[in-house]
Amino acid sequence: MTTSAQSLAISDVAALTGLSTHTLRYYERAGLMLHPIDRSSTSQRQYSEADVTWVTFLTKLRSTAMPIARVRDYVELARAGEDTSAARLELLLIHRMNVVAQLEEMTKSIAAIDFKIATYQERITA
Amino acid sequence: MTTSAQSLAISDVAALTGLSTHTLRYYERAGLMLHPIDRSSTSQRQYSEADVTWVTFLTKLRSTAMPIARVRDYVELARAGEDTSAARLELLLIHRMNVVAQLEEMTKSIAAIDFKIATYQERITA
DNA sequence: ATAAGACTTCGAGCGCACTCTAAGTCAAAT
DNA sequence: ATTTGACTTAGAGTGCGCTCGAAGTCTTAT
Numbered sequence: 468m469t470t471s472a473q474s475l476a477i478s479d480v481a482a483l484t485g486l487s488t489h490t491l492r493y494y495e496r497a498g499l500m501l502h503p504i505d506r507s508s509t510s511q512r513q514y515s516e517a518d519v520t521w522v523t524f525l526t527k528l529r530s531t532a533m534p535i536a537r538v539r540d541y542v543e544l545a546r547a548g549e550d551t552s553a554a555r556l557e558l559l560l561i562h563r564m565n566v567v568a569q570l571e572e573m574t575k576s577i578a579a580i581d582f583k584i585a586t587y588q589e590r591i592t593a
Numbered sequence: 594m595t596t597s598a599q600s601l602a603i604s605d606v607a608a609l610t611g612l613s614t615h616t617l618r619y620y621e622r623a624g625l626m627l628h629p630i631d632r633s634s635t636s637q638r639q640y641s642e643a644d645v646t647w648v649t650f651l652t653k654l655r656s657t658a659m660p661i662a663r664v665r666d667y668v669e670l671a672r673a674g675e676d677t678s679a680a681r682l683e684l685l686l687i688h689r690m691n692v693v694a695q696l697e698e699m700t701k702s703i704a705a706i707d708f709k710i711a712t713y714q715e716r717i718t719a
Numbered sequence: 720a721t722a723a724g725a726c727t728t729c730g731a732g733c734g735c736a737c738t739c740t741a742a743g744t745c746a747a748a749t
Numbered sequence: 750a751t752t753t754g755a756c757t758t759a760g761a762g763t764g765c766g767c768t769c770g771a772a773g774t775c776t777t778a779t
Contacts, residue, residue, distance in 0.1 A: 615768055616766090635774080635775055636774090
């Protein structure tokens with residue numbers, strides 16, 4: 468239900484990002500968007516390309532387990548203007564450390580699972 | 594509060610595994626243990642080394658986002674006896690695929706985050 | 720002997736992140 | 750003209766995984 472080359476309907480954004488329209492509205496309500504999404508004359512949301520770019524980045528933060536509240540902190544800094552760059556950088560660097568720790572833990576876990584898998588495979592082929 | 598060299602109190606297991614005593618009891622109630630944990634004469638739980646080994650593996654499954662219900666499926670297979678080995682192997686192999694997919698997604702996400710971090714660092718040093 | 724503290728049970732409560740419902744408006748298709 | 754289906758809102762409901770509370774028992778230290 469695209470209304471122009473420049474603006475996308477919520478269903479388009481849902482299709483592009485893999486989020487449901489419910490979730491997109493929820494994210495906006497939860498203060499995770501950089502600004503309220505533009506509305507048509509009939510008050511339907513009109514997403515810009517930049518909005519989609521942001522939603523896409525947002526899903527990267529979420530898929531690395533950044534809590535909604537932290538994303539909101541980041542967004543509030545972004546809305547506060549250019550002089551919060553250092554604070555936003557710090558927030559991302561701290562998050563990056565968490566992600567690296569998660570990856571390490573998962574890597575250790577998969578090694579344990581692989582070990583178990585190997586014992587099953589030996590047992591079964593025997 | 595260890596009661597012997599062979600059996601461990603719930604608080605010991607909590608300390609060893611990083612889980613809370615509440616969580617250990619919850620896991621048992623939820624059917625995630627291979628069998629009910631032995632009790633002392635005063636009905637306090639007495640964990641064996643094998644129990645701790647299992648809890649440790651269980652935390653590996655959980656830390657790779659295996660749902661409680663799937664862990665329970667695995668445990669029920671294990672309880673059903675030796676001839677469910679193939680089914681347990683299959684369950685672990687499917688889980689392994691999920692974990693690899695998660696790792697890939699997180700790796701893509703961290704790349705996007707790193708890109709963003711780099712733009713902040715350029716902006717700040719400029 | 721008494722007090723402190725760890726244990727027990729069962730069930731309720733919580734936090735997170737959606738996810739859905741209901742009632743209503745609007746636009747495009749037949 | 751009417752039906753279909755997507756959209757809107759506010760608020761309630763859901764599912765998961767714990768997490769806690771209350772009331773009581775038992776052990777250990779003073």
